[in-house]
Amino acid sequence: MSTIEDVAKLAGVSKTTVSRVLNNHPYVAENKKALVHKAMEELLYVPNSTAQRLRKQTTQTIAVLIPRISNPFFSKMVEVMENIAADNGLQLVVCQTMYDKKRELVYLDLVKTKQIDGVILASLENDWNEVNDYTNFAPIIFCNEYDDRAQVPTVRLNQFEGAYIGTKYLIDKGYNKIAKCRGNNLSGLVTDRQRGFYHALDEAGLPFSEEWTFTGVSLVEDGRRVLREIIEMENRPNAVFTGSDEVAAGIISEAGRLDVKIPDELAVMGFDDQQIAGLVTPGLTTIHQPVDQIGKRSMEVMIDLLHGKGRMDEQLTLLPLHLVERGSV
């Protein structure tokens, strides 16, 4: 493996001149430039990027924190992000928190050890106070997730509205006993969805039973379990607001197996509009989240920050969401 020194020697110039050629500095004579290029080719020279990082104090790497990549919402988001990152010469390190607080903090430490130039937070397991400390070390932005206390650029949707229009739609269709699912954490996103849900219920004067709240629900398998629990209930809900297409798909699939009629016996409202929403039977009525745009915009905001454009104090991008009718409601 040859170094800049080897190239300099072979070309008969100094390391400085080689570095200048490498970085397209002016003030390098054409003939020397040619010599250097020849030497580089001959030695198959490639600059050691670790040395460049150390000197330039930049890593050209950004980390994206997500719950888990196999959730189609996040894999699509990462797909978009990675493409834009690649176009800009950046590497993307995928960090799965797996819904674990400690793991999230371990990943955030990457920023302290100067292994990355920035963090895109699309997962928030810890309280914001914990995370806030890290904002001193590198740009951190929110993507999809958020917290009201955070003074960082945020690209997200109006989750209150999303949950509200989804619930309202159920109510307008005549459903009056609506169950609700959520995962385990209570981030800004989840809290706002809850508020939107309850707001729609209150507005319609509908009751809500604690019995109809399912927590710790985030996988297809969890959805199947929810359906089985529902049909065992004495006071059965006639609709369920899931907050996740995966969960909704699990409910619909299990309903098919157990011969529960969707939507007649149970209406199912998804969230995300993942690919799967168009593939199950009946199709999933769901809240479309523009995941491409969220990913794209977030990465653009991050790149602007790295380039010194854009400010680190609060800057909010709200993207539109809308309901997609398919048949499960």
Add this chain to the structure above:
Amino acid sequence: MSTIEDVAKLAGVSKTTVSRVLNNHPYVAENKKALVHKAMEELLYVPNSTAQRLRKQTTQTIAVLIPRISNPFFSKMVEVMENIAADNGLQLVVCQTMYDKKRELVYLDLVKTKQIDGVILASLENDWNEVNDYTNFAPIIFCNEYDDRAQVPTVRLNQFEGAYIGTKYLIDKGYNKIAKCRGNNLSGLVTDRQRGFYHALDEAGLPFSEEWTFTGVSLVEDGRRVLREIIEMENRPNAVFTGSDEVAAGIISEAGRLDVKIPDELAVMGFDDQQIAGLVTPGLTTIHQPVDQIGKRSMEVMIDLLHGKGRMDEQLTLLPLHLVERGSV
């Protein structure tokens, strides 16, 4: 941001001693060790990992090349890999080739610029001769994909057998006009699947029409297109071997829309056994690929290589695959 020098000064020792404390060297007096720890805490010192990389000539980072992360097969694979990587203090850089030769080579260049310690190839767009050059720079292993000429550790399935048992199953069920889909490239994996497919046909003395070969097919949307093309044909196949659950799901979904009976009018054989296979109606009969195991084993092989265990010359791990019956055949 404080450096090792700052810590040394505050603790009243040399950089060397601080470094020794950092690396748990023996031969550091307890009292000095305490002083150093106190200084580190006081200064909120965190070692700069770029400097460590440069000196130690290692990056603790590995790259995984995949076609695209939003394919559930690969997102699941990466999920498993990343978890194991994290447990071993390694970072995982996701590289999507997007089925593009040039992009694949750009990513392989990371290895030349010393930005990563190893590459897991789960995509192969270029000819092996192109890729072979890179094996001098860092360990490269195959995962799922492969090429017979490559002398690198490989974790994969017997794709010939997979295609064979899938096709044979169709034949045994009485289907005699079997169409076939594939993507664009012709890697070892794809070639072997073709061979397995044709072998089953030959064995049964069944004909095959070029008309029934669909290429450039890899997305759900492509599957929908395939179904529409099939029903327009004069000489319609009565079964289709897809090589991908996403494509198969697209076919089944479009069949539902257009009222084509599955499997009576058209049997559909998937490949992968993705989550979606259990969610569409009818359920997808498919070849189960143990994606968890592929990901796990690949990462383990890579870690062994990084630790100097294991050899870089050919070493093959063949994992079992099997057929899962669900109803689309």
Add this chain to the structure above:
DNA sequence: GTCTTTAATGAAATCGATTTCATATATTTA
């Protein structure tokens, strides 16, 4: 024809860690 710019180059410092080498003291071993 002197004075100021501009162009071209390299030696040395720098980024922040680890490792080698030299040295000093304390402890065993013979």
Add this chain to the structure above:
DNA sequence: TAAATATATGAAATCGATTTCATTAAAGAC
């Protein structure tokens, strides 16, 4: 008790690039 070994420490070299600073030659200004 002398020699050998183990413990403890720091100065300087090193990893491989970039950047600062100094120097010289050539071009342009007046």
